[in-house]
Amino acid sequence: MTTWQEFAAEAPELARTVQARLEAAKHHVLATLRLDGSPRVSGTEVAWRGPDLTLGSMPGARKALDLRRDGRFALHANPGDGSMTTPDVKLAGRAVEVTGDEHRAWVEEAEPPSNDSHLFRLDLTEVTTTGLSDDQTHLVIHLWTPTRGVQTFNRA
Numbered sequence: 001m002t003t004w005q006e007f008a009a010e011a012p013e014l015a016r017t018v019q020a021r022l023e024a025a026k027h028h029v030l031a032t033l034r035l036d037g038s039p040r041v042s043g044t045e046v047a048w049r050g051p052d053l054t055l056g057s058m059p060g061a062r063k064a065l066d067l068r069r070d071g072r073f074a075l076h077a078n079p080g081d082g083s084m085t086t087p088d089v090k091l092a093g094r095a096v097e098v099t100g101d102e103h104r105a106w107v108e109e110a111e112p113p114s115n116d117s118h119l120f121r122l123d124l125t126e127v128t129t130t131g132l133s134d135d136q137t138h139l140v141i142h143l144w145t146p147t148r149g150v151q152t153f154n155r156a
Contacts, residue, residue: 001094001123002146005051011150014142017129018077021089022046022053025078030055032066032073040066046075052121055095059116067095067120075122087131087142095120 008015022028030044042063046055055075057064067073077089098119127144139155 001096001125003051003121003123004048004053007124007127007144011127011144014127014129014144014150017087017142018089018091018127019048021077021086021129024086025080028078029076030063030073031075032063033070034066035069044075046122049119049121053124054098055120055122057118057120059118061118064118064120067118068097071095071097071120073122084132087129090126090128090130091122091124092126093122093124095122 002010004015008019026045027043028046030042032040032042034040040062042061044055044057044063046053048054057067071094073093073095075091077091079088080086098121125145129142131140132138133140133154137156141153141155142150143153144150
């Protein structure tokens with residue numbers, strides 16, 4: 001698994017694009033796996049805590065229980081107005097629950113504080129952006145994985 005900080009060091013331009021898209025809207029769509037393996041989608045918010053990309057959850061929320069059981073996730077950034085003036089962003093990886101002193105520090109900063117809330121660090125296995133070329137004649141897809149780095153594909 002790759003932390004946000006490691007991803008950003010390896011692919012800084014792509015990381016800036018992804019971070020800008022995630023910060024442009026508050027709500028995004030998270031996909032987790034139910035107990036039977038079927039997908040569940042939930043609204044979520046993400047934030048950076050130091051070098052880590054994180055997401056929080058209300059106490060006992062289904063998405064948190066899903067991630068505790070099986071940390072695999074996919075996150076689709078809010079696409080905005082659909083104009084494609086900024087790239088569409090998707091991330092996948094494994095969510096790792098933050099506990100102990102680190103969780104307590106987060107709880108103290110949260111508004112409102114909740115000792116029962118969940119906090120997950122998002123480790124990445126894949127980051128994808130899809131946008132229009134500068135001349136708007138085709139799609140440009142940037143795909144990053146820890147093993148292959150950044151690859152670029154053009155789709156007519």
